[in-house]
Amino acid sequence: MARNINHILKHHDVDTIYPERLRATLAAMAKEDPKALDYENELFKRAKVQAAYAVKFRKMFAAHLAKVPGEIGSGRPDRVVWCALPRVAKQLRDKFKLGSGAEETK
Secondary structure (H helix, E strand, C coil): CCCCHHHHHHHHCHHHHHHHHHHHHHHHHHHHCCCCEEEHHHHHHHHCCCHHHHHHHCHHHHHHEEEECCCCCCCCCCEEEEECCHHHHHHHHHHHCCCCCHHHCC
8 A cells, every 4th residue: 555645744743643642632631521621741641742842732732721820838830731622721821810831832
């Protein structure tokens, strides 16, 4: 069977594979619970993507992201959460006024 460029991209290009995995993970979360969200590192594990590389896709998914303050009393820094639906992320961004975290992408 002859292969084409789409096959190569789908199976060998991280810039194609990771966004597909992230989209699929967000869709699965929305199906489970429309208000579902997860901390960034946990979502990356669920999507089977390497965090060090996957953060570069934050801007692509900015509508799904919200930055939340660290847990009270923990001394932890603010964290980025990924929400299954953009409207949930917007509620968190409006509540905490910390942005999406996408603007910190390197």
